[in-house]
Amino acid sequence: MSSYFTRKKVKTKGEQYTTRKPVSPVDLTLTEMFERFMDIKKTEGLAKRTIDDHYLHFTYFCEFIQRDLKNEEITVEVFRDYIAYMLEERDLSPVTVNIRIRPLKAFLRYSHKAGFLNSPIHEDIKILKTPEDTLESLTxxxxxxxxxxxxxxxxxxxxxxxxxxxxxxxxxxxxxxxxxxxxxxxxxxxxxxxxxxxxxxxxxxxxxxxxxxxxxxxxxxxxxxxxxxxxxxxxxxxxxxxxxxxxxxxxxxxxxxxxxxxxxxxxxxxxxxxxxxxxxxxxxxxxxxxxxxxxxxxxxxxxxxxxxxxxxxxxxxxxxxxxx
The missing domain is CATH 1.10.443.10 (Intergrase catalytic core)
Structure with missing residues (x-):
């Protein structure tokens, strides 16, 4: 396709979603962790609607990241970006954002307790307390x-x-x-x-x-x-x-x-x-x-x-x- 352009085509840093990579002893992807988490939840006698909600909110998150994450790519920054995306780009209310975040926090809590994640990421993901939009404009x-x-x-x-x-x-x-x-x-x-x-x-x-x-x-x-x-x-x-x-x-x-x-x-x-x-x-x-x-x-x-x-x-x- 290069013959069509007067400018050179170079993949920039923005061409791929990347995150900082901490060392992890467990080689499980995000989806594999979630599957194990859901295997446990299904044995707890939860209502079908609750089980479906877990899948639904995990799907929303996957639509945001657009790919499965390796263990070392699962960081708190990814989830903070997801919160900002829901508030700023999807115009979702803080109430809706909290509804989507709580199941993910439960999933991350389980993953840390089970030894799949080294860091307690769930502790650094805060439930929203204010409905105010604090996004700053550019000058x-x-x-x-x-x-x-x-x-x-x-x-x-x-x-x-x-x-x-x-x-x-x-x-x-x-x-x-x-x-x-x-x-x-x-x-x-x-x-x-x-x-x-x-x-x-x-x-x-x-x-x-x-x-x-x-x-x-x-x-x-x-x-x-x-x-x-x-x-x-x-x-x-x-x-x-x-x-x-x-x-x-x-x-x-x-x-x-x-x-x-x-x-x-x-x-x-x-x-x-x-x-x-x-x-x-x-x-x-x-x-x-x-x-x-x-x-x-x-x-x-x-x-x-x-x-x-x-x-x-x-x-x-x-x-x-x-x-x-």
Whole structure:
């Protein structure tokens, strides 16, 4: 496929989900541990619904990690990332997150007690105590720093740059971004159509894109035409791009830029919403772009700092209408 590109294709660190590897004496994978755990639970006389719930919540977690983990890859960071993913990218309530975490804690507790895990990971996974969303937004300066870490001479870097511009400009969810089809990108009109079955609300919507994003996507679409894949954003092999690939790439760029904030795909959605309002956008059009059914969810995204409020007040103060 290399003949289709002017940029070199190099697999970056973000192309694979990796974790720190502590030494473990037991050679069991996560799935093998879970199977042994469930063998025990089935002998405890639990209701079928409880047994089914254990399988269901383990399945949710497996859908997040997208592969079986080796013993040494099972760390508390993986589960913390899962919690952040549920809160930030799936917009799940803390109550729902706790429901999904408790069975996993029980599983990890059993695995440690049985000697499958050296560390008591379950002790470091905390049940959520507050419903408040504490996700920090990025400042324009931080955004420029992150973009400055990307080497867009290579395919993966140029694709990631296009991903960031699209995430920030459209404020779409990561699942919506990765489901965008080439045919649904209208460069002339400057819009992207999100199909109903690919959105969280199961409602189709059209999101606008600015001229900067249009120009980047025009070049990207031209360069990836030879892949013959209906999806817009692809791996360097021309396959469907994994959400974890995007997450790890974003975190890598942020760390290289010296930014300590958590920088996930949802961070860009959150940042885009706040900057949209600070730049003079109205909350009603923002609601439509975000795809929320009511304003209560929109308010979660518009968490201004005291400096933001001060700047807005200086610009929109009622006194300006009196003393023009």
């Amino acid at each position: 324009p300066a931080e955004i420029k720093l992150i973009l400055g870490q990307i080497d867009d001479r290579y395919y993966a870097g140029f694709r990631d740059k296009c991903v960031i511009f699209t995430l920030l400009d459209t404020m779409v969810r990561i699942s919506e971004l990765l489901a965008i089809k080439r045919e649904n990108v209208d460069l002339k009109q400057g819009t992207i159509k999100l199909e109903a079955h690919e959105t969280k609300t199961k409602r189709a919507r059209t999101v606008p894109i600015s001229s900067k994003t249009v120009n980047l996507l025009r070049e990207y679409i031209s360069e990836t035409e030879g892949y013959n894949n209906e999806l817009l954003f692809l791996s360097f092999n021309g396959d469907e791009l994994a959400a974890n690939t995007v997450r790890r790439a974003l975190m890598t760029y942020a760390r290289s830029a010296g930014i300590s904030k958590r920088v996930s795909p949802h961070t860009w959605r959150h940042t885009g919403a706040l900057l949209y309002i600070l730049n003079g956008g109205d909350p009603f059009s923002l609601q439509k772009i975000l795809g929320h059914a009511d304003m209560s969810m929109v308010r979660k995204y518009i968490q201004m700092t005291n400096q933001d409020i001060k700047s807005q007040h200086n610009y929109f103060s009622p006194l300006k209408a009196v003393f023009k």
